[in-house]
Every structure is written in C-alpha cells, then in structure tokens.
Amino acid sequence: MPVRRRLFALLLAAALSATLLTSPAQATGRPRVDVVGLGVAEARALLESRRVTSVELVREYLRRIDAYENAYAGQPGVNALITVNRRALGDAARLDAERRAGRTRGPLHGVPIVVKDNFDTADLPTTSGSLALADLRPRDDATQIRRLRDAGAIILAKANLHEFAMNITTISSLGGQTRNPYDQRRHPGGSSGGTAAAVAASFATAGMGTDTCGSIRIPAAHNNLVGLRPTLGLSSRDGVAPLAGTQDTAGPIAGSVRDVALLLDATVGYDREDPVTAASTGRIPRSYLGALNEKSLRGKRIGVFSDYFGSTPSEQRTTGLVRAAIADMTAAGAHAVELGPQPEIMTAAAGANRVRDEFERDLDAYLADANGKPRELARLEPPYREITLADIATSGQVTPSVLTTLRNWVGSPALPNPAYEEKLRQRGILQAGLTGLMAEHDLDALVYPTISEPPTMIGTSQSYLNCRLAGYSGFPALSVPAGFTADGLPVGVELLGPPFSEPDLLGMAYAYEQRTAHRTPPASTPPLG
Incomplete structure (x- = not known):
C-alpha cells in the first residue's frame, strides 16, 4: 500500500499542478461543469457543441478524484484507482486543438474514461492489482485500448480490481480495498469493482472491465450501473491479462444503456491477435445505437x-x-x-468452470510477451528470464487470500487432460x-x-x-x-x-431503463463546489 499510495499521490499531484495554468474556463469566464452523473453521450454532446472542452472535463474529474478517492469528511474514501494518467491533461489539450481545427478522431473524441488495470496500456503500468507486477510495462496497448484511443477517448486512470481478477470484493495488494460509493462500508463487487466504483463516483464518464464469471455484471449491479458481458468472440482480449482464455471477455461499464452501446461501437470486431473474434464477422450492426428504442420490449x-x-x-x-x-x-x-x-x-x-485449469497456462503466456519485466521477480523460479505464476507465488507480493490460491495453482496439470475435457x-x-x-x-x-x-x-x-x-x-x-x-x-x-x-439485449434494456429511470448518483460523493 505505501508504494501504491506514493505513486498515486505523485501522479495526481502532477496532473493537478497542470491545472494551475490558465484554463479555458478561466479564460472564458465559464463556470465549472458539473460532471456528477455525466455520461459518455452527454459529454460528447457538450464537447460537440463547444459548451465544454476536454481539458475542462479532465480537470473536473481530477478534482473529484482528489476529493473522494482517499479519506474525507468521516468517509474512508472510494479507493477505486491504482494509477492516474499524468498525461491526461496534455492528451485533452491535443484533442481540443484537433477539434478546433475541425478534426475529430471518432465518437469518443475528448471523452475521459477509466480502464481496469488488467488492460495493457503502453504509457502506463499494467499491474493486475499486484505488488509483484507494479513495474510491469506492456509492449503496446491492448487492442480495445487502441480502438478507444482511435475513437478519441482519453484514458484518465487505471482502476483497481480484485487481484488477478480472482474474486468479487475488489481487494488487491497494490490497490487495497475499493469501497462502494453507495455505502463505503460495503464492497463494490468485482473483479472490475474499481472501474464500477470510479464511474459511480463520477471519476470519469464510463469505464472498461473484464468478465470471466460476473466481473463486469456484478460490480455494475452493486454500483447502479449498466454492464455488458459480450458474446465470447465479439470483442478482442488481445493485451488483457487473462484468467481463463475460454471464458474471458472484456466490455463496458457505464451509467446508461446508450453509453454502453457507444463504447461497444468503438471496441468490437475482428482482431487477428485474438482468433476467437473471427466468429463476429458479419454479425455486428453498423451501430448498436440503432437498437435503442423505447418500444423494444413489445412482443418480447x-x-x-x-x-x-x-x-x-x-x-x-x-x-x-x-x-x-x-x-x-x-x-x-x-x-x-x-x-x-x-x-x-x-x-x-x-x-x-475452466479457470483452475487454464489460469497458469494463459497467465504465463501473457507474461512472456510483456515488456519491462522486473528481473528480480523473474529470477525467483525457473526459467529465470521470464516471469511466471511460480515467480509471483514465491514472491509473496499478493493479497493473502489470492496468494493462497496462486500457490495452490502453481504446477497445474498440463492440458488437455480428462478432467479438463469433461x-x-x-x-x-x-x-x-x-x-x-x-x-x-x-x-x-x-x-x-x-x-x-x-x-x-x-x-x-x-x-x-x-x-x-x-x-x-x-x-x-x-x-x-x-x-x-x-x-x-x-x-x-x-x-x-x-x-x-x-x-x-440493449434494446430491451433501453426500453426498461427509459421506463424506470433507476440511475441515481451516490450521496457519499456529491457535486463539488
């Protein structure tokens, strides 16, 4: 925790210090934008109409992170994030300049989001929430991260997760315990609990998580959000730290069905780096927004x-x-x-359930392709030049409940075998x-x-x-x-x-959502003055 806290504080301080420069809001005399409950669609509309800039949005999200991430006013703090992207304000400024010049990259141009810290990001560590992997640097962006950036999204922060995505209470040796903004005595679900808690607390417009068995849907439910586990093969898992290759998926967590559709449009489709996505060919609509109709439940x-x-x-x-x-x-x-x-x-x-069978094989393959490998960690167990599950288990730098599981899973039976085939x-x-x-x-x-x-x-x-x-x-x-x-x-x-x-599914959920309007931001993280 001390290492993680220092890293987080340094990055947040660097990002906030950049806001001391004259901002567009200060230059124009505009009041600060209230980002509580602001979704992707609303942020996109504000940006397109020039009523707000990306720099202004990023600055407001950083203010909220500074106010509510750690302990405040008798609350323990949401503790949703592992790393704040100190380049986010610079990214926002470049995207604002592109917009002023008449260029937009895509439907998410200038929209800040958070991503679970098991998506590879070339400019930030990808840790799976583990102290053992605190210095792990990917070679490049995960395919879904690249597609999000191509659509103009700003990666504002990497979110905490249940370490190695192994449970639903979202505790990790690097990130600590994430708390539910609706009651900070309670857990936020998991394993994508940091992403969901961050979105619920309005630290960003939306986020990306992974789901092997409920890790998107459970935190969405626990944080009054919409979460989609896509069909296996709809969206690439390239560059996503695995739990089980035949079960893992990656998808959006957001405040509305429309926002989920927008993120889905930006991320789905065939990727040669993930052959399972070949199944999606010819099965993706021009836009998922076309499915959103208030009458979609009729006759279903x-x-x-x-x-x-x-x-x-x-x-x-x-x-x-x-x-x-x-x-x-x-x-x-x-x-x-x-x-x-x-x-x-x-x-x-x-x-x-194939997690027990596939985890060691798939994690070792993912780590073999990683860049910036901590040499001291790799030297703990053979083959000594590569990080493996055995190295991580031997290091002990894992939250205790997960460490027990990792140690039990080292030396998993080779695949295939009769139990796995069953x-x-x-x-x-x-x-x-x-x-x-x-x-x-x-x-x-x-x-x-x-x-x-x-x-x-x-x-x-x-x-x-x-x-x-x-x-x-x-x-x-x-x-x-x-x-x-x-x-x-x-x-x-x-x-x-x-x-x-x-x-x-999106159409039916949209019709239900519009009829019921259950989305309400949490009281523990109110608007800032």
Missing part, C-alpha cells in the same frame, strides 16, 4: 430463470426488486414465461441446454438477478453463482439497474441472450 418473450432467485432474508430484497423489474418489463409489452427448475442446466453450469463437455451441454430452453419457449432472453444479494459488508463473502450461465457458456448478458433496497443499496437485473444478440 423473456424466460424467468427461477433457479437464480434466492429466498434467504437478504436475497429476498433482491428477489423482490427483480420481480418488480420483470413486472415493469411486462407492462412495457414483454411476455414473461415462468420456466421452473432447470436441473440439467444447473448441473452443467456447476461443472463447466469441463469442456459440460460447457457444450450448458450451451445446448440454454439454446434448447430458449427455442422450446420461443424466448428472446432469460431474466434473473445479476447477483442474489445486495452488496455485503467489507470483510464478508458473497455468493456469485448467478454469473455461471453467461460466464461458462460464452453467451452475452447485460446487467441494468433494478432499483434500490430500503436501505439504499443498488440491485441489478440481468438479461441473457443467444450468441451475438447484443442488439436485442
């Missing part, structure tokens, strides 16, 4: 996956809100189909079961709670079995806010569809 058939509705007192709070969400969907024209127990699908989902077989059964269930009932989507409980207190655990249907099948799923419990905790409702049904 949604299957209520009752196995994922909990009945404990804590779970009932979520169940009640998601049942109310389904009622809102039916009021908007959808037909809800009660599916009843699905034991075959549940059994297949329980047996299809998990792949169960994946096939799960995919066939979901496809058959939807065909049998003529369904457009399944619906269920994103996670069975509201966010729990820091230091406690939480079940996240609801992530399995999408996570282990590779099917797309979208979490959208379903409202708040009586004590103000956010809950999410999830829609799952067949492969490459993102336009339908």
Whole structure:
C-alpha cells in the first residue's frame, strides 16, 4: 500500500499542478461543469457543441478524484484507482486543438474514461492489482485500448480490481480495498469493482472491465450501473491479462444503456491477435445505437430463470426488486414465461468452470510477451528470464487470500487432460441446454438477478453463482439497474441472450431503463463546489 499510495499521490499531484495554468474556463469566464452523473453521450454532446472542452472535463474529474478517492469528511474514501494518467491533461489539450481545427478522431473524441488495470496500456503500468507486477510495462496497448484511443477517448486512470481478477470484493495488494460509493462500508463487487466504483463516483464518464464469471455484471449491479458481458468472440482480449482464455471477455461499464452501446461501437470486431473474434464477422450492426428504442420490449418473450432467485432474508430484497423489474418489463409489452427448475442446466453450469485449469497456462503466456519485466521477480523460479505464476507465488507480493490460491495453482496439470475435457463437455451441454430452453419457449432472453444479494459488508463473502450461465457458456448478458433496497443499496437485473444478440439485449434494456429511470448518483460523493 505505501508504494501504491506514493505513486498515486505523485501522479495526481502532477496532473493537478497542470491545472494551475490558465484554463479555458478561466479564460472564458465559464463556470465549472458539473460532471456528477455525466455520461459518455452527454459529454460528447457538450464537447460537440463547444459548451465544454476536454481539458475542462479532465480537470473536473481530477478534482473529484482528489476529493473522494482517499479519506474525507468521516468517509474512508472510494479507493477505486491504482494509477492516474499524468498525461491526461496534455492528451485533452491535443484533442481540443484537433477539434478546433475541425478534426475529430471518432465518437469518443475528448471523452475521459477509466480502464481496469488488467488492460495493457503502453504509457502506463499494467499491474493486475499486484505488488509483484507494479513495474510491469506492456509492449503496446491492448487492442480495445487502441480502438478507444482511435475513437478519441482519453484514458484518465487505471482502476483497481480484485487481484488477478480472482474474486468479487475488489481487494488487491497494490490497490487495497475499493469501497462502494453507495455505502463505503460495503464492497463494490468485482473483479472490475474499481472501474464500477470510479464511474459511480463520477471519476470519469464510463469505464472498461473484464468478465470471466460476473466481473463486469456484478460490480455494475452493486454500483447502479449498466454492464455488458459480450458474446465470447465479439470483442478482442488481445493485451488483457487473462484468467481463463475460454471464458474471458472484456466490455463496458457505464451509467446508461446508450453509453454502453457507444463504447461497444468503438471496441468490437475482428482482431487477428485474438482468433476467437473471427466468429463476429458479419454479425455486428453498423451501430448498436440503432437498437435503442423505447418500444423494444413489445412482443418480447423473456424466460424467468427461477433457479437464480434466492429466498434467504437478504436475497429476498433482491428477489423482490427483480420481480418488480420483470413486472415493469411486462407492462412495457414483454411476455414473461415462468420456466421452473432447470436441473440439467444447473448441473452443467456447476461443472463447466475452466479457470483452475487454464489460469497458469494463459497467465504465463501473457507474461512472456510483456515488456519491462522486473528481473528480480523473474529470477525467483525457473526459467529465470521470464516471469511466471511460480515467480509471483514465491514472491509473496499478493493479497493473502489470492496468494493462497496462486500457490495452490502453481504446477497445474498440463492440458488437455480428462478432467479438463469433461469441463469442456459440460460447457457444450450448458450451451445446448440454454439454446434448447430458449427455442422450446420461443424466448428472446432469460431474466434473473445479476447477483442474489445486495452488496455485503467489507470483510464478508458473497455468493456469485448467478454469473455461471453467461460466464461458462460464452453467451452475452447485460446487467441494468433494478432499483434500490430500503436501505439504499443498488440491485441489478440481468438479461441473457443467444450468441451475438447484443442488439436485442440493449434494446430491451433501453426500453426498461427509459421506463424506470433507476440511475441515481451516490450521496457519499456529491457535486463539488
């Protein structure tokens, strides 16, 4: 923590010091823009109309980070970020100059976002939240980061994550414990919890996360946001630190369905560096914005996956809100189909997790391609010139709960092997079961709670079995806010569809979102004066 805190303080101080120069707002006499709840679409409109500059936006986000990231006014602080990009103001100034000259790079020109710190960024370390990898420098940007920059996005900061993306409470040896802005005593979900907490606290317009089994959708639900796990093969994973290659996806977390669609437009598509994306060829619309229609729920058939509705007192709070969400969907024209127990699908989902099998193989391959490798770390275990999972485990520079797992996973059995092949077989059964269930009932989507409980207190655990249907099948799923419990905790409702049904999912979620308007910024990080 001390190393991380010093790094963060130095970078933030450098970025803030740049704002002491005369700003466009000061030069024009314009008041500061209020960025609380400001999304990608709204920021884009402000920039296009010249009512705000990118420099002004970046400066306001830096002010909020300075105010709310660390302890303040009796609050422990959100602690969502690992590294603030000290070049962000310079990037913003260049993008402003390009706009004044009549050039825009794309639909995100000058829009500040945050990204989870397992996306490679050539100009910033990519640490996976681990002290062991604090100095790791990628060779280049991840494909999705490059595409975001090509569209004009500003990478404002790298966000904390549950170390190596291994759980849902977002604690890491480098970043510490991220807290939920809706109640800073509670965890923000994970593993993309830093991204979600940063977006919820209005540290940026939106963010990018990864999802192996719920790591986008759970933090979206816990932070009153929209989060999409795309179809496996829709978006590249090149340059994203892996957890399991046959399950990993990367996608957007934002305050609205429209913002998710905008980020999706900028990032999807074939990438030769990730061969699985060949499946997306011919299956991507001109723009996902075209799917957004307030009438999109009319005539849709949604299957209520009752196995994922909990009945404990804590779970009932979520169940009640998601049942109310389904009622809102039916009021908007959808037909809800009660599916009843699905034991075959549940059994297949329980047996299809490949993380334990693939993690060491995939992480070692990712690290072998990294630049700026800490030599002292590589020398801990053979082969001595490359960093491996064995080196990281031996270093001990990992948060304790994750360190135990890493040490247990060193020397994983070579692939393929009979146990792994059985998990792949169960994946096939799960995919066939979901496809058959939807065909049998003529369904457009399944619906269920994103996670069975509201966010729990820091230091406690939480079940996240609801992530399995999408996570282990590779099917797309979208979490959208379903409202708040009586004590103000956010809950999410999830829609799952067949492969490459993102336009339908976005359309249905948009119609529901427009009808219900559950998005409300957290009270613990209010507007600054």
